[in-house]
Amino acid sequence: MADTKTMTIKISRYNPEKDGEPHLELYTIPWSEKTVLLDALQYIKDNLSPDLSFRSSCRMTICGSCGVMINGVPKLACKAPLREYQEGLTVEPLANFPIERDLVVDLTHFMEYIQALKPYILGNIRRPSDGPNKQTPEEIAKYHKYSMCINCGLCYAACPQFGLNPKFLGPAAITLGRRYNLDSRDKGKSERMEKINSENGVWGCTLVGYCSEVCPKHVDPAAALQQCKVDSALEFAASVLNCKKKEASHGNKA
Amino acid sequence: MATKRKPYIREVNAGWWKKLPFYRDYMLREGTSVFAVWVSVVLLVALLSPDTFMSLVKNPLVIILNLAAFLASLLHTKTWYALVPKILNLPEAILKRLVQTLWGLTIGVSVVVLALAAASY
Incomplete structure (x- = not known):
């Protein structure tokens, strides 16, 4: 252990029972080429500061629990090797969410928005006796990328529009909506488009594009949102045309 | 039991965009x-009063502003073409060819317009 390398990292601490606002604390930890930030956080909790709060579960970029800001950039702690941060490392809770304690944020908004977009197959009346609901590789390819989301919330921490307006449905939720809108087995597009077209829907996006940059699963939410805008604009155009047609037919009747 | 929760909300200030190069x-x-607004104004002047427009475009300050507008339009074109693939849900090979076609068209049309302008000068 004599040749163990050490590194001093800064971690944002906030205890709602004592602190008025978060503050940074320094911790010196041993590390090797294989150490990721999540290992370091667990080391601190086990050896230096047992009251450090952070979320984690799978340790392998699958569960999406351990999102934090590393030097101001949203990252998963399990996917952040310390060897890449030898010039300094500041860990803060995910941006744009209220801080509950230390590195734990309140994701209620995020979860509600995901539910609002109904990310599941709607209106499919098939029964098990009908056999498997087959899809061609081309049909799967249309939405496959968008189905890789692990709900980690990094895209919300990267989105300045969500930061400025927490009512904005945001990248991941709308992307999940898009994922099911593109699914050939689904019949619920009109239900989801109501939300997507709404005041805090897809038009809150100004294509900053940082969501796609930080996504650990390369989902490209910025692309999904721009495609939703195309859908939304086409729906609007269709509704105007339908209105005109209805007016014309009413006029003829009168 | 009363809750001990006291969520801390970080305000977003007007300088948020200075935090990251992205x-x-x-x-x-x-x-x-x-x-783009500047170029629209110049073109509006050309439409309303061609004489004023001719003297305006010879003004050194206007030349500098027009040069800046030209550079800005180049940047806008580059970033816009980079974002085009996001709007279309198509296979990557097709998107790549599409962006190449857009660049080809832009360069081709620019060369033709410049050649016509040089010929009529």
Whole structure:
């Protein structure tokens, strides 16, 4: 252990029972080429500061629990090797969410928005006796990328529009909506488009594009949102045309 | 039991875009629209009073502003073409060819327009 390398990292601490606002604390930890930030956080909790709060579960970029800001950039702690941060490392809770304690944020908004977009197959009346609901590789390819989301919330921490307006449905939720809108087995597009077209829907996006940059699963939410805008604009155009047609037919009747 | 929760909300201030180079690039991209307004004003002058327009475009300050507008439009074109694939849900090979076609068209049309302008000068 004599040749163990050490590194001093800064971690944002906030205890709602004592602190008025978060503050940074320094911790010196041993590390090797294989150490990721999540290992370091667990080391601190086990050896230096047992009251450090952070979320984690799978340790392998699958569960999406351990999102934090590393030097101001949203990252998963399990996917952040310390060897890449030898010039300094500041860990803060995910941006744009209220801080509950230390590195734990309140994701209620995020979860509600995901539910609002109904990310599941709607209106499919098939029964098990009908056999498997087959899809061609081309049909799967249309939405496959968008189905890789692990709900980690990094895209919300990267989105300045969500930061400025927490009512904005945001990248991941709308992307999940898009994922099911593109699914050939689904019949619920009109239900989801109501939300997507709404005041805090897809038009809150100004294509900053940082969501796609930080996504650990390369989902490209910025692309999904721009495609939703195309859908939304086409729906609007269709509704105007339908209105005109209805007016014309009413006029003829009168 | 009363809750001990006291969620801390970090306010977003007007300087949020200075935090990361990515946000700065975004603001620069959006900022090119200011020059689009400038070019529209110049073209409006050309439409309303061609004589004023001819003297206006010879003004050194206007030449500098027009040069800046030209650079801004180049940046806007580059960033816009980079974002085109996001709008279309197509296989990557097709998207790549599409962007190459857009660049080809842009360069081709620019060369033709410049050649025509040089010929009539």
